[in-house]
């Protein structure tokens with residue numbers, strides 16, 4: 001039997017609720033399809049930081065290195081400053097394992113109402129391809145001066161290699177999808193160095209793909225267009241920060257960010273890729289058992305796809321969509337229902353076994 005070794009890091013807040021719920025679904029589909037997922041659990045979190053002064057042990061990345069994938073919940077919780085917790089666990093994993101693509105589908109699922117009037121499944125269906133290893137996310141810069149004279153500098157780093165590889169991924173991905181239209185998020189009217197360079201590379205890489213249509217918008221009007229005409233997008237490529245913002249806005253128009261998944265990919269497969277929902281640890285509802293597990297389960301489906309278990313991935317998505325439209329299955333409160341995390345995930349698991 002084929003076996004896959006997966007590192008699971010539930011992390012903080014609702015991560016500790018939705019990860020076990022999703023693992024129940026993944027174990028069931030593995031069983032049904034005749035392969036095994038060997039999860040090894042890493043209990044690294046803000047609690048670890050409060051106890052040890054570190055989010056993960058010094059050799060933490062080495063402990064993850066030999067797994068085929070990382071399955072992560074969420075990182076960050078009140079009590080530890082966010083820049084400490086995130087730069088202590090999530091961001092080092094993305095960087096060390098060269099997960100330079102953050103692939104985030106934006107799709108209106110059946111059974112969920114869009115806050116946009118008259119939108120049905122099929123109307124909102126596109127992908128955000130986010131640069132995931134450099135750009136505006138940087139520790140370069142610092143503080144100088146004191147009092148009224150204090151100055152803070154935050155550098156953004158755009159390397160030619162890093163920019164070209166994410167743009168090329170976006171064009172290749174559009175080609176593979178068969179929906180050949182890539183939109184670039186820019187801001188070359190305000191950002192003097194980085195975005196003119198980004199536009200220049202977008203034009204140069206785009207020229208290598210004459211069969212793929214390319215257009216670009218400043219990120220401010222692009223945000224408005226996501227709301228006004230989401231149908232027009234296929235693949236949207238953006239820098240680390242622009243991609244981050246657009247990939248919350250996208251799921252916002254599909255009803256809730258709680259369903260949105262992501263794949264942090266090392267496309268060359270030299271290192272493990274990581275799968276996690278777009279949402280965070282949701283401290284406002286943590287511990288109540290009411291978190292929506294769909295983003296985590298869908299992230300699991302993306303992980304199965306990455307592992308080559310395409311049929312299993314499709315089964316998980318069919319089970320999710322079937323459960324979402326079944327009148328007798330209670331959704332979680334963010335979708336207007338009164339179901340719990342465990343009840344909904346269990347209903348997905350049972351639905352899946354019946355497919």
Ligand code: NAD
Pocket residue numbers: 014018073074075076077078082086090257258259276277278279280281282283284285290291292293295334
């Ligand atoms: P959040 O995504 O945690 O929560 C935003 C809102 O959405 C909250 O009202 C929350 O209750 C709701 N929500 C999120 N996921 C939900 C789910 N599965 N079911 C139902 N409701 C859900 O964003 P935030 O409040 O900005 O961040 C909280 C913490 O999480 C911070 O420390 C932040 O840095 C961290 N964070 C981590 C990740 C990650 O690990 N990838 C992502 C985003 C935020």
Ligand code: IPM
Pocket residue numbers: 076086090244278280
């Ligand atoms: C995400 C999150 C992270 C990011 C934070 C928590 C650092 O918002 O995965 O989208 O900005 O990448």
Ligand code: MN
Pocket residue numbers: 244245248278
């Ligand atoms: Mn985000």
